[in-house]
Amino acid sequence: MTPREIAVLLLAAGGVFFAVVAVVGLVRLPDLYTRAHSTSKSETLGAVLALGAVALSVDLGLSTIKAVLLLVFMFITNPTAAHAITRAAAEQGIEPWTTDEEEP
């Protein structure tokens, strides 16, 4: 294996791992804010790692620049979108989940 193949393998495996973490949080966590917390961070890191693998595996040149631009764009906009959605939800009056509601 060349160093480039090892780097692509590590980046792709890391991206898949963090995407799985994000989706597990999305399915298992109890309320909107915790789900947004899980998905915004883990999904952003997974996207950055996977697009880093793409940037390494395409031919050097314009495609690399496009992949890095896509990486930077996802890195900026993904948390911004999650922040906007949760802030809109807070203004709609959705209450955060607390442990007090579980007890009778």
Add this chain to the structure above:
Amino acid sequence: MTLIETILFGAAAAFVVTSLVGVYRVVQGPTMPDRVIAINVIGSNVVIVIAVLGAAIGEPGALDIALVYALLNFLLSIAVSKFSVERGGVL
């Protein structure tokens, strides 16, 4: 098929599987912002899948499609969050 192509196809398959699991929250989600967050995650996964598959089959034009899809995904989240509150005071 070289090793890098194999790795990229495997990663794309894994991202597709995580997107399909995320559909559970779109169907089930009790409130509307839950569904919007799940759709946002699925859209990010689709962007990654397009870029990874484009790199795997040696088609650099797919990166442009992924860039446009990422823009539309961000626009959807901002638009929904802006028009679902009274005076649109998000961000």
